[in-house]
Amino acid sequence: MLAAPQILAVIVVALAMVPALAHALEMPGKMRLGSDAYFAVQRIYYPGFTIAGVGEPAGFIAVGVLLLVTPRETSAFWLAFAALLGLAGMQAIYWIFIHPVNKVWVRGESVDRVGARFFSLGRSSADTRGTLDWTVLRNRWEYAHVARAVLAAASFILLVIAGFLESPPGS
Numbered sequence: 001m002l003a004a005p006q007i008l009a010v011i012v013v014a015l016a017m018v019p020a021l022a023h024a025l026e027m028p029g030k031m032r033l034g035s036d037a038y039f040a041v042q043r044i045y046y047p048g049f050t051i052a053g054v055g056e057p058a059g060f061i062a063v064g065v066l067l068l069v070t071p072r073e074t075s076a077f078w079l080a081f082a083a084l085l086g087l088a089g090m091q092a093i094y095w096i097f098i099h100p101v102n103k104v105w106v107r108g109e110s111v112d113r114v115g116a117r118f119f120s121l122g123r124s125s126a127d128t129r130g131t132l133d134w135t136v137l138r139n140r141w142e143y144a145h146v147a148r149a150v151l152a153a154a155s156f157i158l159l160v161i162a163g164f165l166e167s168p169p170g171s
Contacts, residue, residue, distance in 0.1 A: 005069050006163045009062040013083065013159055016055035017152035020090065023049075024149035027142045035134050042105045056094075060087045063159070070166075079162035086155035090148045095122055097144040101137045 030041060063084045070077040099122045 003069070003166075005062070005066045006159070006166065009059070009066045009080070009083075010156070010159045010163060012055060012062040013059040013087070013152070013156050015052075016059040016087070016090070017149075017156050019049050019052040019055070020145065020149040020152040023142075023145035027146060031138075031142065038134070038138060039105070056087065056090060059155075060084065060091070063087060063155075066159075070162075074166070076162040076166045079158045079165070083155040083158040083162070086151040086158070089151045090155075093144050093148050093151070097140055098148075101141045104137055105141075 030038060033041065063080055066080050067077065067084065070080060103122075
């Protein structure tokens with residue numbers, strides 16, 4: 001039987017995976033849009049996807065707790081550890097590649113106080129390599145989200161496999 005920390009980690013990482021996969025799945029259609037339509041679509045993400053982003057730190061914490069209660073000598077521990085690295089990679093991609101572009105996308109938008117504080121974090125929008133070429137920013141944003149979706153799915157799958165290793169079917 002799966003333990004509560006395993007179940008919680010799988011559920012919370014699934015919640016973190018959903019927005020990442022949503023971005024990746026919509027990419028082919030969005031890449032066909034012109035600049036006006038693309039910017040109109042980008043504006044719909046806030047605040048919904050910002051709120052959904054809570055799943056990522058919660059997933060990181062849940063997997064961290066799972067690691068604390070999983071014996072180190074088990075395969076499940078190392079699979080969960082690899083899942084944690086995937087979640088850390090998601091955060092790195094977000095803060096290095098996506099957040100600076102998000103700051104460009106929300107420039108001039110009306111965001112609430114919490115959103116304004118969030119978008120003030122990290123590197124300035126000038127860190128988008130000095131370019132405001134929307135296609136360069138679009139490509140950076142879109143492909144980075146695909147990379148995050150891959151890491152999220154891998155982390156989720158690793159946790160599910162770890163759960164089955166700890167509790168084989170029929171036991």
